[in-house]
Amino acid sequence: xxxxxxxxxLFAGSALAALxxxxxGELNLICSADVVICEQMKGDFEKAHSxxxxxxxxxxxxxxxxxxRAEARNPKTDxxxxxxxxxxxxxxxxxxxxxxxxxxxxxxxxxxxxxxxxSGYKTVGVYAGALGWGYNTEIFKSKGYKEPVCxxxxxxxELKGEIQIANPNSSxxxxxxxxxxxxxxxxxxxxxxxxxxxxxxxxxxxxxxAPVKAAARGETALGIVFVHDAVAQTAxxxxxxxxxxxEGTGYEIGSMSIxxxxxxxxxxxxxxxxxxxxxVQSRMKDAKxxxxxxxxxxxIPEKAPRxxxxxxxxxxxxTYGDPAKRKALLERWDREIGAAAN
Numbered sequence: 001x002x003x004x005x006x007x008x009x010l011f012a013g014s015a016l017a018a019l020x021x022x023x024x025g026e027l028n029l030i031c032s033a034d035v036v037i038c039e040q041m042k043g044d045f046e047k048a049h050s051x052x053x054x055x056x057x058x059x060x061x062x063x064x065x066x067x068x069r070a071e072a073r074n075p076k077t078d079x080x081x082x083x084x085x086x087x088x089x090x091x092x093x094x095x096x097x098x099x100x101x102x103x104x105x106x107x108x109x110x111x112x113x114x115x116x117x118x119s120g121y122k123t124v125g126v127y128a129g130a131l132g133w134g135y136n137t138e139i140f141k142s143k144g145y146k147e148p149v150c151x152x153x154x155x156x157x158e159l160k161g162e163i164q165i166a167n168p169n170s171s172x173x174x175x176x177x178x179x180x181x182x183x184x185x186x187x188x189x190x191x192x193x194x195x196x197x198x199x200x201x202x203x204x205x206x207x208x209x210a211p212v213k214a215a216a217r218g219e220t221a222l223g224i225v226f227v228h229d230a231v232a233q234t235a236x237x238x239x240x241x242x243x244x245x246x247e248g249t250g251y252e253i254g255s256m257s258i259x260x261x262x263x264x265x266x267x268x269x270x271x272x273x274x275x276x277x278x279x280v281q282s283r284m285k286d287a288k289x290x291x292x293x294x295x296x297x298x299x300i301p302e303k304a305p306r307x308x309x310x311x312x313x314x315x316x317x318x319t320y321g322d323p324a325k326r327k328a329l330l331e332r333w334d335r336e337i338g339a340a341a342n
Contacts, residue, residue: 032083061172084172088255089321092122097257104276112294127291132244134230162221164211173208179320180250228290
């Protein structure tokens with residue numbers, strides 16, 4: 001009888017061991033998108049996975065990269081969602097993030113899968129958006145400014161002190177702008193352009209979307225941003241018009257990465273797979289987030305700027321996602337632009 005009881009207990013124990021572990025506990029998330037979509041994502045995930053408590057911090061992609069790098073020996077973050085792809089690629093190349101091939105990969109657009117492949121599956125594309133600007137139509141009309149449709153137009157003397165752009169050290173948006181101009185013009189010519197543009201820039205913000213929010217409030221005339229951020233202000237009822245430059249422009253592949261050494265790795269993978277689903281990405285428009293989703297079956301927001309309507313450059317993510325290249329460009333920006341702005 002004792003042997004029979006022991007056999008039953010052993011069988012029960014082995015059966016329980018064979019069951020998949022139930023998700024529970026915590027998830028430490030850094031979100032590099034706008035705070036509204038960050039809060040929506042956190043809330044939706046906790047509804048879908050009520051036994052996982054998400055601790056979220058909102059940081060720009062440049063700030064996140066710096067934090068992840070500084071904490072490499074003792075990671076405090078499990079997963080990094082959103083923000084421009086270049087810092088995610090830099091983190092991948094420095095072995096700060098973890099290889100993970102989600103079962104959802106085959107559901108994604110080619111540009112999102114290419115992002116994963118190029119990083120050794122240490123990051124993946126979650127959305128995409130083109131670079132441009134948004135300007136306050138009421139300010140432009142009242143002051144008689146000409147609509148700027150090309151990069152060259154932003155150098156107009158009447159726009160002195162009327163433009164905001166983020167600092168590329170903290171903002172992935174601004175780094176994408178810097179790298180795009182280098183690819184469009186050549187490095188020396190791009191820095192000559194930025195020196196001239198500096199005359200018209202009133203502030204280099206920390207956040208990439210802050211310039212167009214300032215334009216929406218009438219605090220500046222124009223903000224250089226990803227155009228979906230400008231569209232979001234228009235959708236809120238502000239007098240903002242979006243432009244993508246005539247010479248061509250770069251674009252971002254907003255990405256997602258699991259941090260190497262994540263303390264809650266199983267929960268990080270649950271978030272990763274969940275965030276790549278069509279259902280979740282189709283909800284982004286509800287937070288007035290107008291990027292192009294990476295899941296092929298996700299609903300594209302009606303107001304989202306479409307790549308087929310924009311003159312895009314063949315943005316070199318590999319070169320400009322390389323840490324050495326980033327470091328060199330940022331150091332030159334600090335010397336030639338940042339120093340002059342202070």
